[in-house]
Amino acid sequence: xxxxxxxxxxxxxxxxxxxxxxxxxxxxxxxxxxxxxxxxxxxxxxxxxxxxxxxxxxxxxxxxxxxxxxxxxxxxxxxxxxxxxxxxxxxxxxxxxxxxxxxxxxxxxxxxxxxxxxxxxxxxxxxxxxxxxxxxxxxxxxxxxxxxxxxxxxxxxxxxxxxxxxxxxxxxxxxxxxxxxxxxxxxxxxxxxxxxxxxxxxxxxxxxxxxxxxxxxxxxxxxxxxxxxxxxxxxxxxxxxxxxxxxxxxxxxxxxxxxxxxxxxxxxxxxxxxxxxxxxxxxxxxxxxxxxxxxxxxxxxxxxxxxxxxxxxxxxxxxxxxxxxxxxxxxxxxxxxxxxxxxxxxxxxxxxxxxxxxxxxxxxxxxxxxxxxxxxxxxxxxxxxxxxxxxxxxxxxxxxxxxxxxxxxxxxxxxxxxxxxxxxxxxxxxxxxxxxxxxxxxxxxxxxxxxxxxxxxxxxxxxxxxxxxxxxxxxxxxxxxxxxxxxxxxxxxxxxxxxxxxxxxxxxxxxxxxxxxxxxx
Numbered sequence: 001x002x003x004x005x006x007x008x009x010x011x012x013x014x015x016x017x018x019x020x021x022x023x024x025x026x027x028x029x030x031x032x033x034x035x036x037x038x039x040x041x042x043x044x045x046x047x048x049x050x051x052x053x054x055x056x057x058x059x060x061x062x063x064x065x066x067x068x069x070x071x072x073x074x075x076x077x078x079x080x081x082x083x084x085x086x087x088x089x090x091x092x093x094x095x096x097x098x099x100x101x102x103x104x105x106x107x108x109x110x111x112x113x114x115x116x117x118x119x120x121x122x123x124x125x126x127x128x129x130x131x132x133x134x135x136x137x138x139x140x141x142x143x144x145x146x147x148x149x150x151x152x153x154x155x156x157x158x159x160x161x162x163x164x165x166x167x168x169x170x171x172x173x174x175x176x177x178x179x180x181x182x183x184x185x186x187x188x189x190x191x192x193x194x195x196x197x198x199x200x201x202x203x204x205x206x207x208x209x210x211x212x213x214x215x216x217x218x219x220x221x222x223x224x225x226x227x228x229x230x231x232x233x234x235x236x237x238x239x240x241x242x243x244x245x246x247x248x249x250x251x252x253x254x255x256x257x258x259x260x261x262x263x264x265x266x267x268x269x270x271x272x273x274x275x276x277x278x279x280x281x282x283x284x285x286x287x288x289x290x291x292x293x294x295x296x297x298x299x300x301x302x303x304x305x306x307x308x309x310x311x312x313x314x315x316x317x318x319x320x321x322x323x324x325x326x327x328x329x330x331x332x333x334x335x336x337x338x339x340x341x342x343x344x345x346x347x348x349x350x351x352x353x354x355x356x357x358x359x360x361x362x363x364x365x366x367x368x369x370x371x372x373x374x375x376x377x378x379x380x381x382x383x384x385x386x387x388x389x390x391x392x393x394x395x396x397x398x399x400x401x402x403x404x405x406x407x408x409x410x411x412x413x414x415x416x417x418x419x420x421x422x423x424x425x426x427x428x429x430x431x432x433x434x435x436x437x438x439x440x441x442x443x444x445x446x447x448x449x450x451x452x453x454x455x456x457x458x459x460x461x462x463x464x465x466x467x468x469x470x471x472x473x474x475x476x477x478x479x480x481x482x483x484x485x486x487x488x489x490x491x492x493x494x495x496x497x498x499x500x501x502x503x504x505x506x507x508x509x510x511x512x513x514x515x516x517x518x519x520x521x
Contacts (some may be wrong), residue, residue, distance in 0.1 A: 099521030
Protein backbone atom coordinates (compact mmCIF):
# COMPACT_ATOMS: atom_id res chain seq x y z
CA UNK A 1 0.00 0.00 0.00
CA UNK A 2 1.37 3.38 -1.04
CA UNK A 3 1.41 6.24 1.44
CA UNK A 4 0.97 9.76 0.02
CA UNK A 5 3.36 12.44 0.99
CA UNK A 6 2.14 15.37 3.19
CA UNK A 7 2.28 17.71 0.17
CA UNK A 8 -0.33 15.67 -1.73
CA UNK A 9 -2.70 15.58 1.26
CA UNK A 10 -2.60 19.37 1.89
CA UNK A 11 -2.50 21.37 -1.34
CA UNK A 12 -2.25 24.68 0.60
CA UNK A 13 0.07 24.15 3.57
CA UNK A 14 0.42 26.61 6.42
CA UNK A 15 3.54 28.78 6.70
CA UNK A 16 4.86 26.61 9.54
CA UNK A 17 4.33 23.49 7.46
CA UNK A 18 6.02 25.25 4.53
CA UNK A 19 9.11 25.92 6.66
CA UNK A 20 9.19 22.28 7.74
CA UNK A 21 8.94 21.19 4.12
CA UNK A 22 11.74 23.55 3.14
CA UNK A 23 13.82 22.15 5.96
CA UNK A 24 13.04 18.62 4.79
CA UNK A 25 14.00 19.61 1.26
CA UNK A 26 17.31 20.89 2.56
CA UNK A 27 17.96 17.54 4.21
CA UNK A 28 16.99 15.77 1.02
CA UNK A 29 19.40 17.97 -0.91
CA UNK A 30 22.11 17.08 1.59
CA UNK A 31 21.28 13.41 1.11
CA UNK A 32 21.55 13.90 -2.64
CA UNK A 33 25.02 15.41 -2.18
CA UNK A 34 26.02 12.51 0.05
CA UNK A 35 24.70 10.08 -2.54
CA UNK A 36 26.78 11.83 -5.19
CA UNK A 37 29.86 11.60 -2.97
CA UNK A 38 29.16 7.89 -2.43
CA UNK A 39 28.91 7.45 -6.17
CA UNK A 40 32.30 9.12 -6.64
CA UNK A 41 33.89 6.90 -3.99
CA UNK A 42 32.43 3.81 -5.56
CA UNK A 43 33.68 4.80 -8.95
CA UNK A 44 37.27 5.32 -7.73
CA UNK A 45 38.27 1.60 -7.40
CA UNK A 46 36.70 0.75 -10.74
CA UNK A 47 38.46 3.64 -12.44
CA UNK A 48 41.70 2.55 -10.78
CA UNK A 49 41.22 -0.98 -12.07
CA UNK A 50 40.47 0.41 -15.50
CA UNK A 51 43.72 2.36 -15.46
CA UNK A 52 45.63 -0.77 -14.46
CA UNK A 53 43.98 -2.77 -17.22
CA UNK A 54 44.82 -0.01 -19.69
CA UNK A 55 48.47 -0.19 -18.62
CA UNK A 56 48.56 -3.99 -19.02
CA UNK A 57 46.91 -3.76 -22.44
CA UNK A 58 49.52 -1.23 -23.49
CA UNK A 59 52.34 -3.42 -22.20
CA UNK A 60 50.98 -6.41 -24.09
CA UNK A 61 50.52 -4.45 -27.29
CA UNK A 62 54.22 -3.65 -27.63
CA UNK A 63 57.31 -2.02 -26.06
CA UNK A 64 56.59 1.09 -23.98
CA UNK A 65 59.54 3.46 -24.16
CA UNK A 66 60.80 4.70 -20.80
CA UNK A 67 64.06 5.49 -19.04
CA UNK A 68 65.09 5.70 -15.40
CA UNK A 69 65.44 9.26 -14.12
CA UNK A 70 66.56 8.49 -10.57
CA UNK A 71 67.16 5.60 -8.18
CA UNK A 72 66.10 6.39 -4.60
CA UNK A 73 67.24 4.19 -1.69
CA UNK A 74 65.43 4.25 1.65
CA UNK A 75 65.91 2.44 4.94
CA UNK A 76 69.68 1.86 4.70
CA UNK A 77 70.69 3.09 8.12
CA UNK A 78 73.82 0.93 8.25
CA UNK A 79 74.37 -0.19 4.66
CA UNK A 80 76.45 1.99 2.37
CA UNK A 81 74.36 3.40 -0.49
CA UNK A 82 77.09 2.74 -3.06
CA UNK A 83 76.83 -1.00 -2.28
CA UNK A 84 73.13 -1.08 -3.14
CA UNK A 85 73.73 0.97 -6.28
CA UNK A 86 76.46 -1.42 -7.40
CA UNK A 87 73.95 -4.28 -7.23
CA UNK A 88 71.08 -2.63 -9.12
CA UNK A 89 71.91 0.59 -10.97
CA UNK A 90 73.59 -0.95 -14.01
CA UNK A 91 70.62 -3.18 -14.83
CA UNK A 92 67.99 -0.52 -14.09
CA UNK A 93 69.58 2.28 -16.11
CA UNK A 94 70.18 0.02 -19.10
CA UNK A 95 66.41 -0.58 -19.44
CA UNK A 96 64.84 1.36 -22.33
CA UNK A 97 61.28 -0.01 -22.13
CA UNK A 98 58.81 -0.62 -19.32
CA UNK A 99 59.01 -4.36 -19.97
CA UNK A 100 62.81 -4.31 -19.55
CA UNK A 101 62.50 -2.13 -16.44
CA UNK A 102 60.09 -4.58 -14.77
CA UNK A 103 62.49 -7.46 -15.51
CA UNK A 104 65.47 -5.46 -14.22
CA UNK A 105 63.59 -4.52 -11.04
CA UNK A 106 62.80 -8.18 -10.36
CA UNK A 107 66.44 -9.14 -10.84
CA UNK A 108 67.57 -6.28 -8.58
CA UNK A 109 65.22 -7.49 -5.85
CA UNK A 110 66.70 -11.00 -6.04
CA UNK A 111 70.29 -9.70 -5.93
CA UNK A 112 69.63 -7.54 -2.88
CA UNK A 113 68.00 -10.42 -1.01
CA UNK A 114 70.98 -12.65 -1.82
CA UNK A 115 73.23 -10.27 0.13
CA UNK A 116 71.63 -11.82 3.25
CA UNK A 117 71.81 -8.57 5.24
CA UNK A 118 68.22 -7.34 4.84
CA UNK A 119 65.02 -8.63 6.42
CA UNK A 120 62.99 -7.43 3.44
CA UNK A 121 63.43 -5.61 0.12
CA UNK A 122 60.74 -3.80 -1.87
CA UNK A 123 61.11 -1.95 -5.18
CA UNK A 124 58.50 0.54 -6.42
CA UNK A 125 58.33 2.14 -9.86
CA UNK A 126 57.08 5.74 -9.67
CA UNK A 127 56.48 8.41 -12.27
CA UNK A 128 59.38 10.71 -13.04
CA UNK A 129 59.27 14.53 -12.92
CA UNK A 130 56.24 15.89 -14.82
CA UNK A 131 58.45 18.23 -16.83
CA UNK A 132 60.44 15.25 -18.17
CA UNK A 133 58.13 12.92 -20.03
CA UNK A 134 58.79 9.20 -20.50
CA UNK A 135 60.78 8.79 -17.26
CA UNK A 136 60.38 6.81 -14.06
CA UNK A 137 61.88 6.86 -10.58
CA UNK A 138 62.87 3.57 -8.93
CA UNK A 139 62.33 3.58 -5.16
CA UNK A 140 64.21 0.85 -3.27
CA UNK A 141 63.24 0.37 0.36
CA UNK A 142 65.21 -2.04 2.54
CA UNK A 143 64.63 -3.18 6.10
CA UNK A 144 67.76 -3.89 8.11
CA UNK A 145 67.70 -6.30 11.08
CA UNK A 146 67.82 -4.81 14.55
CA UNK A 147 70.53 -7.26 15.65
CA UNK A 148 73.29 -8.00 13.10
CA UNK A 149 74.52 -10.98 15.15
CA UNK A 150 72.96 -14.38 14.37
CA UNK A 151 73.81 -17.91 15.42
CA UNK A 152 72.91 -21.54 14.79
CA UNK A 153 73.42 -24.64 16.89
CA UNK A 154 72.40 -28.19 16.07
CA UNK A 155 73.08 -31.86 16.65
CA UNK A 156 73.40 -34.08 13.57
CA UNK A 157 73.46 -37.86 13.57
CA UNK A 158 74.81 -40.50 11.19
CA UNK A 159 72.75 -43.64 11.84
CA UNK A 160 74.99 -45.93 9.78
CA UNK A 161 78.20 -44.90 11.53
CA UNK A 162 76.40 -44.62 14.90
CA UNK A 163 77.95 -41.20 15.46
CA UNK A 164 76.66 -37.70 16.07
CA UNK A 165 78.16 -34.24 15.90
CA UNK A 166 77.53 -30.90 17.54
CA UNK A 167 77.73 -28.06 15.03
CA UNK A 168 77.40 -24.33 15.56
CA UNK A 169 78.09 -21.05 13.82
CA UNK A 170 78.00 -17.34 14.61
CA UNK A 171 77.59 -14.67 11.93
CA UNK A 172 78.13 -10.92 12.22
CA UNK A 173 76.45 -9.27 9.25
CA UNK A 174 77.10 -5.89 7.71
CA UNK A 175 79.70 -4.82 10.27
CA UNK A 176 81.21 -2.09 8.07
CA UNK A 177 78.13 -1.40 5.95
CA UNK A 178 79.30 -3.21 2.81
CA UNK A 179 77.22 -6.39 3.27
CA UNK A 180 80.32 -8.00 4.76
CA UNK A 181 79.55 -11.23 6.60
CA UNK A 182 81.98 -12.46 9.26
CA UNK A 183 81.51 -16.06 10.32
CA UNK A 184 82.94 -18.34 12.97
CA UNK A 185 81.89 -21.99 12.87
CA UNK A 186 82.87 -25.20 14.55
CA UNK A 187 81.87 -28.82 14.97
CA UNK A 188 82.79 -31.71 17.20
CA UNK A 189 81.84 -35.32 16.49
CA UNK A 190 81.70 -38.41 18.63
CA UNK A 191 84.08 -40.01 16.10
CA UNK A 192 86.74 -37.48 17.20
CA UNK A 193 86.25 -35.24 14.17
CA UNK A 194 86.89 -31.59 15.01
CA UNK A 195 86.63 -28.61 12.69
CA UNK A 196 87.08 -24.89 13.30
CA UNK A 197 86.86 -22.22 10.63
CA UNK A 198 86.49 -18.49 10.27
CA UNK A 199 85.85 -16.45 7.17
CA UNK A 200 84.60 -13.25 5.62
CA UNK A 201 82.71 -12.60 2.40
CA UNK A 202 82.15 -9.39 0.46
CA UNK A 203 79.70 -8.85 -2.41
CA UNK A 204 80.58 -7.14 -5.66
CA UNK A 205 81.43 -3.50 -4.89
CA UNK A 206 82.03 -0.53 -7.15
CA UNK A 207 85.35 -0.99 -8.89
CA UNK A 208 85.39 -4.75 -8.25
CA UNK A 209 84.30 -7.13 -11.02
CA UNK A 210 83.38 -9.99 -8.66
CA UNK A 211 82.56 -10.80 -5.01
CA UNK A 212 85.44 -11.74 -2.72
CA UNK A 213 85.71 -14.28 0.11
CA UNK A 214 88.38 -15.70 2.39
CA UNK A 215 88.32 -18.52 4.93
CA UNK A 216 90.81 -20.14 7.28
CA UNK A 217 90.11 -23.61 8.65
CA UNK A 218 91.52 -26.30 10.92
CA UNK A 219 90.32 -29.89 10.58
CA UNK A 220 91.18 -33.04 12.50
CA UNK A 221 89.51 -36.26 11.35
CA UNK A 222 89.82 -39.89 12.35
CA UNK A 223 89.77 -42.57 9.59
CA UNK A 224 91.49 -45.25 11.67
CA UNK A 225 88.62 -47.72 11.46
CA UNK A 226 88.25 -47.66 7.68
CA UNK A 227 91.66 -46.58 6.39
CA UNK A 228 94.08 -46.63 9.37
CA UNK A 229 95.07 -42.96 9.37
CA UNK A 230 94.27 -39.66 11.03
CA UNK A 231 94.41 -36.39 9.13
CA UNK A 232 95.09 -32.88 10.30
CA UNK A 233 94.54 -30.01 7.86
CA UNK A 234 95.32 -26.31 8.26
CA UNK A 235 94.73 -23.94 5.40
CA UNK A 236 93.19 -20.90 3.77
CA UNK A 237 90.85 -20.53 0.82
CA UNK A 238 90.40 -17.40 -1.29
CA UNK A 239 87.40 -16.88 -3.55
CA UNK A 240 88.77 -15.11 -6.63
CA UNK A 241 85.84 -15.09 -9.05
CA UNK A 242 82.14 -15.71 -8.46
CA UNK A 243 80.01 -14.64 -11.43
CA UNK A 244 76.65 -16.30 -12.06
CA UNK A 245 77.46 -19.97 -12.70
CA UNK A 246 81.25 -19.63 -12.48
CA UNK A 247 83.47 -19.87 -9.39
CA UNK A 248 87.25 -19.74 -9.15
CA UNK A 249 89.08 -20.30 -5.84
CA UNK A 250 92.63 -20.73 -4.61
CA UNK A 251 93.41 -23.19 -1.80
CA UNK A 252 96.56 -23.47 0.29
CA UNK A 253 96.60 -26.30 2.85
CA UNK A 254 99.17 -27.98 5.03
CA UNK A 255 98.38 -31.66 5.63
CA UNK A 256 99.65 -34.14 8.16
CA UNK A 257 98.74 -37.85 8.06
CA UNK A 258 99.56 -40.12 11.00
CA UNK A 259 99.08 -43.79 11.87
CA UNK A 260 98.59 -44.02 15.67
CA UNK A 261 97.44 -47.65 15.53
CA UNK A 262 100.56 -48.80 13.60
CA UNK A 263 98.20 -51.05 11.63
CA UNK A 264 98.18 -49.18 8.33
CA UNK A 265 98.70 -51.08 5.12
CA UNK A 266 101.73 -50.50 2.91
CA UNK A 267 99.71 -48.29 0.53
CA UNK A 268 98.69 -46.02 3.43
CA UNK A 269 102.13 -45.89 5.07
CA UNK A 270 103.73 -44.60 1.87
CA UNK A 271 101.65 -41.40 2.13
CA UNK A 272 102.07 -40.65 5.83
CA UNK A 273 103.75 -37.41 6.91
CA UNK A 274 103.56 -33.80 5.79
CA UNK A 275 102.44 -32.44 2.42
CA UNK A 276 101.35 -29.13 0.92
CA UNK A 277 98.35 -28.52 -1.27
CA UNK A 278 98.52 -25.39 -3.44
CA UNK A 279 95.72 -25.54 -5.98
CA UNK A 280 93.30 -23.54 -8.05
CA UNK A 281 89.77 -24.83 -8.50
CA UNK A 282 87.20 -23.86 -11.12
CA UNK A 283 83.53 -24.81 -10.74
CA UNK A 284 80.72 -24.42 -13.22
CA UNK A 285 77.24 -25.06 -11.85
CA UNK A 286 73.92 -24.77 -13.66
CA UNK A 287 70.73 -25.89 -11.91
CA UNK A 288 67.44 -25.44 -13.78
CA UNK A 289 65.39 -27.91 -11.73
CA UNK A 290 62.15 -26.69 -10.15
CA UNK A 291 63.25 -27.97 -6.74
CA UNK A 292 66.48 -29.17 -5.15
CA UNK A 293 64.73 -31.46 -2.67
CA UNK A 294 62.07 -32.98 -4.94
CA UNK A 295 62.74 -32.10 -8.59
CA UNK A 296 59.92 -32.88 -11.04
CA UNK A 297 61.29 -31.15 -14.13
CA UNK A 298 64.47 -29.49 -15.38
CA UNK A 299 68.13 -30.38 -15.43
CA UNK A 300 71.36 -29.64 -13.55
CA UNK A 301 75.04 -29.74 -14.46
CA UNK A 302 78.16 -29.52 -12.32
CA UNK A 303 81.74 -29.47 -13.59
CA UNK A 304 84.75 -29.10 -11.29
CA UNK A 305 88.37 -28.78 -12.41
CA UNK A 306 91.24 -28.68 -9.91
CA UNK A 307 94.92 -28.21 -10.70
CA UNK A 308 97.34 -28.67 -7.79
CA UNK A 309 101.09 -28.09 -7.58
CA UNK A 310 101.30 -24.32 -7.96
CA UNK A 311 104.65 -23.32 -6.50
CA UNK A 312 108.25 -24.57 -6.30
CA UNK A 313 107.93 -26.49 -3.01
CA UNK A 314 109.01 -30.13 -3.42
CA UNK A 315 106.39 -31.17 -0.88
CA UNK A 316 103.59 -29.68 -2.98
CA UNK A 317 101.17 -32.25 -4.34
CA UNK A 318 100.92 -32.24 -8.13
CA UNK A 319 97.77 -33.59 -9.68
CA UNK A 320 94.76 -32.75 -11.85
CA UNK A 321 91.25 -33.66 -10.75
CA UNK A 322 88.09 -33.48 -12.86
CA UNK A 323 84.45 -34.17 -11.94
CA UNK A 324 81.19 -34.12 -13.90
CA UNK A 325 77.65 -34.49 -12.57
CA UNK A 326 74.58 -34.39 -14.81
CA UNK A 327 71.00 -34.70 -13.51
CA UNK A 328 67.58 -34.44 -15.20
CA UNK A 329 63.94 -34.72 -14.14
CA UNK A 330 60.97 -35.54 -16.38
CA UNK A 331 57.33 -35.13 -15.25
CA UNK A 332 55.08 -38.06 -16.18
CA UNK A 333 51.76 -36.27 -15.69
CA UNK A 334 49.97 -38.33 -13.03
CA UNK A 335 50.13 -38.45 -9.21
CA UNK A 336 52.87 -35.80 -9.42
CA UNK A 337 55.12 -38.58 -10.70
CA UNK A 338 58.56 -37.68 -12.01
CA UNK A 339 61.53 -39.67 -13.30
CA UNK A 340 64.89 -38.44 -12.06
CA UNK A 341 68.05 -39.84 -13.59
CA UNK A 342 71.69 -38.88 -13.65
CA UNK A 343 75.28 -39.87 -14.23
CA UNK A 344 78.46 -38.65 -12.52
CA UNK A 345 82.12 -39.35 -13.19
CA UNK A 346 85.50 -38.20 -11.96
CA UNK A 347 89.20 -38.83 -12.43
CA UNK A 348 92.43 -37.80 -10.70
CA UNK A 349 95.88 -38.04 -12.35
CA UNK A 350 99.28 -36.90 -11.01
CA UNK A 351 101.40 -34.70 -13.28
CA UNK A 352 105.14 -34.23 -13.54
CA UNK A 353 108.09 -36.45 -14.36
CA UNK A 354 107.08 -40.12 -14.46
CA UNK A 355 103.48 -39.30 -13.54
CA UNK A 356 102.17 -42.66 -14.80
CA UNK A 357 104.09 -44.45 -12.02
CA UNK A 358 103.17 -42.01 -9.25
CA UNK A 359 100.29 -42.64 -6.80
CA UNK A 360 97.47 -40.15 -6.49
CA UNK A 361 97.16 -38.25 -3.17
CA UNK A 362 95.25 -40.30 -0.62
CA UNK A 363 92.94 -37.49 0.57
CA UNK A 364 91.90 -36.44 -2.94
CA UNK A 365 90.78 -39.83 -4.23
CA UNK A 366 87.15 -40.73 -4.87
CA UNK A 367 85.01 -42.66 -2.41
CA UNK A 368 81.50 -44.02 -3.00
CA UNK A 369 78.86 -45.00 -0.47
CA UNK A 370 77.29 -43.66 2.70
CA UNK A 371 74.03 -42.03 3.74
CA UNK A 372 73.65 -39.58 0.86
CA UNK A 373 70.83 -39.36 -1.65
CA UNK A 374 71.67 -39.67 -5.36
CA UNK A 375 69.24 -36.81 -6.11
CA UNK A 376 70.70 -34.19 -3.78
CA UNK A 377 73.12 -32.66 -3.24
CA UNK A 378 74.81 -32.03 -6.58
CA UNK A 379 78.38 -33.13 -5.87
CA UNK A 380 79.96 -35.70 -8.15
CA UNK A 381 80.21 -39.53 -8.02
CA UNK A 382 79.63 -40.26 -4.33
CA UNK A 383 76.27 -42.00 -3.78
CA UNK A 384 75.40 -45.68 -4.18
CA UNK A 385 72.43 -46.79 -2.09
CA UNK A 386 72.89 -49.94 -0.03
CA UNK A 387 76.66 -49.42 0.39
CA UNK A 388 78.21 -48.08 3.57
CA UNK A 389 80.61 -45.15 3.88
CA UNK A 390 83.71 -45.91 1.79
CA UNK A 391 82.00 -49.20 1.11
CA UNK A 392 83.61 -50.19 -2.19
CA UNK A 393 86.75 -49.81 -4.25
CA UNK A 394 90.40 -50.79 -4.01
CA UNK A 395 91.64 -52.05 -0.65
CA UNK A 396 94.93 -53.24 0.83
CA UNK A 397 95.71 -55.69 3.64
CA UNK A 398 96.56 -54.08 6.95
CA UNK A 399 99.93 -54.66 8.59
CA UNK A 400 100.43 -58.10 10.15
CA UNK A 401 99.95 -58.34 13.90
CA UNK A 402 102.04 -60.87 15.81
CA UNK A 403 99.92 -62.77 18.29
CA UNK A 404 101.23 -65.27 20.85
CA UNK A 405 99.58 -68.43 19.60
CA UNK A 406 100.50 -71.87 18.36
CA UNK A 407 98.14 -71.47 15.40
CA UNK A 408 100.13 -70.15 12.37
CA UNK A 409 96.96 -68.75 10.78
CA UNK A 410 96.51 -66.38 13.71
CA UNK A 411 99.76 -64.54 12.84
CA UNK A 412 98.09 -62.34 10.22
CA UNK A 413 95.30 -59.81 10.04
CA UNK A 414 92.39 -60.19 7.64
CA UNK A 415 91.29 -56.56 7.96
CA UNK A 416 91.82 -54.26 5.00
CA UNK A 417 92.27 -50.52 4.48
CA UNK A 418 89.98 -48.70 2.06
CA UNK A 419 92.18 -46.80 -0.41
CA UNK A 420 89.74 -44.99 -2.69
CA UNK A 421 89.87 -44.84 -6.47
CA UNK A 422 91.42 -42.71 -9.19
CA UNK A 423 88.42 -43.09 -11.50
CA UNK A 424 84.81 -43.13 -10.32
CA UNK A 425 81.45 -43.36 -12.04
CA UNK A 426 77.89 -43.60 -10.71
CA UNK A 427 74.44 -43.59 -12.28
CA UNK A 428 70.90 -43.71 -10.95
CA UNK A 429 67.23 -43.69 -11.93
CA UNK A 430 64.59 -42.65 -9.39
CA UNK A 431 60.80 -42.62 -9.83
CA UNK A 432 59.01 -40.40 -7.29
CA UNK A 433 55.24 -40.25 -6.77
CA UNK A 434 52.61 -39.02 -4.34
CA UNK A 435 51.16 -41.50 -1.88
CA UNK A 436 47.33 -41.86 -1.93
CA UNK A 437 46.36 -40.37 1.48
CA UNK A 438 45.96 -36.60 1.12
CA UNK A 439 47.34 -36.05 4.62
CA UNK A 440 50.72 -37.49 3.55
CA UNK A 441 50.89 -35.13 0.59
CA UNK A 442 50.23 -32.12 2.82
CA UNK A 443 52.93 -33.35 5.22
CA UNK A 444 55.54 -33.52 2.44
CA UNK A 445 55.72 -37.33 2.46
CA UNK A 446 55.96 -39.22 -0.83
CA UNK A 447 57.31 -42.51 -2.17
CA UNK A 448 59.94 -43.59 -4.67
CA UNK A 449 61.55 -46.60 -6.32
CA UNK A 450 65.16 -46.50 -7.48
CA UNK A 451 68.06 -48.27 -9.14
CA UNK A 452 71.71 -47.27 -8.69
CA UNK A 453 75.07 -48.51 -9.96
CA UNK A 454 78.69 -47.42 -9.75
CA UNK A 455 82.33 -48.40 -9.68
CA UNK A 456 85.80 -47.30 -8.65
CA UNK A 457 89.05 -48.12 -10.44
CA UNK A 458 92.77 -47.50 -10.05
CA UNK A 459 94.51 -45.89 -13.04
CA UNK A 460 97.74 -44.60 -11.46
CA UNK A 461 100.97 -46.48 -10.63
CA UNK A 462 101.03 -48.18 -14.06
CA UNK A 463 97.47 -49.52 -13.60
CA UNK A 464 96.09 -47.58 -16.55
CA UNK A 465 97.05 -50.44 -18.91
CA UNK A 466 94.66 -52.70 -17.01
CA UNK A 467 91.78 -50.22 -17.32
CA UNK A 468 89.01 -50.78 -19.86
CA UNK A 469 85.36 -49.81 -20.18
CA UNK A 470 84.39 -53.46 -20.52
CA UNK A 471 86.12 -54.38 -17.25
CA UNK A 472 84.62 -51.34 -15.53
CA UNK A 473 81.13 -52.41 -16.62
CA UNK A 474 81.56 -56.08 -15.71
CA UNK A 475 82.73 -55.25 -12.18
CA UNK A 476 80.18 -52.48 -11.51
CA UNK A 477 78.17 -52.68 -8.28
CA UNK A 478 74.40 -52.15 -8.30
CA UNK A 479 71.34 -51.98 -6.09
CA UNK A 480 67.58 -51.42 -6.32
CA UNK A 481 64.92 -50.58 -3.79
CA UNK A 482 62.00 -48.46 -2.68
CA UNK A 483 61.25 -46.13 0.15
CA UNK A 484 59.45 -43.18 1.70
CA UNK A 485 60.78 -39.61 1.53
CA UNK A 486 59.99 -36.99 4.18
CA UNK A 487 60.60 -33.36 3.21
CA UNK A 488 60.99 -30.57 5.76
CA UNK A 489 62.31 -27.02 5.60
CA UNK A 490 65.60 -28.18 7.12
CA UNK A 491 66.35 -31.54 5.54
CA UNK A 492 65.24 -34.42 3.32
CA UNK A 493 65.05 -37.85 4.96
CA UNK A 494 64.76 -41.13 3.06
CA UNK A 495 63.71 -44.40 4.67
CA UNK A 496 64.74 -46.95 2.04
CA UNK A 497 64.75 -50.69 1.66
CA UNK A 498 67.84 -51.47 -0.44
CA UNK A 499 68.52 -54.76 -2.21
CA UNK A 500 72.15 -55.14 -3.27
CA UNK A 501 72.31 -56.84 -6.65
CA UNK A 502 76.06 -57.01 -7.08
CA UNK A 503 79.09 -56.40 -4.90
CA UNK A 504 82.75 -57.39 -4.81
CA UNK A 505 84.55 -59.54 -2.26
CA UNK A 506 85.74 -56.80 0.07
CA UNK A 507 82.84 -54.38 -0.34
CA UNK A 508 80.81 -53.33 2.68
CA UNK A 509 77.18 -53.48 1.60
CA UNK A 510 73.97 -54.76 3.16
CA UNK A 511 70.48 -55.60 1.95
CA UNK A 512 67.99 -54.00 4.32
CA UNK A 513 66.72 -50.66 5.61
CA UNK A 514 68.92 -47.59 5.15
CA UNK A 515 68.36 -44.01 6.34
CA UNK A 516 69.61 -41.16 4.14
CA UNK A 517 69.72 -37.49 5.08
CA UNK A 518 70.29 -34.42 2.92
CA UNK A 519 70.26 -30.83 4.11
CA UNK A 520 68.03 -28.31 2.39
CA UNK A 521 70.93 -25.99 1.59
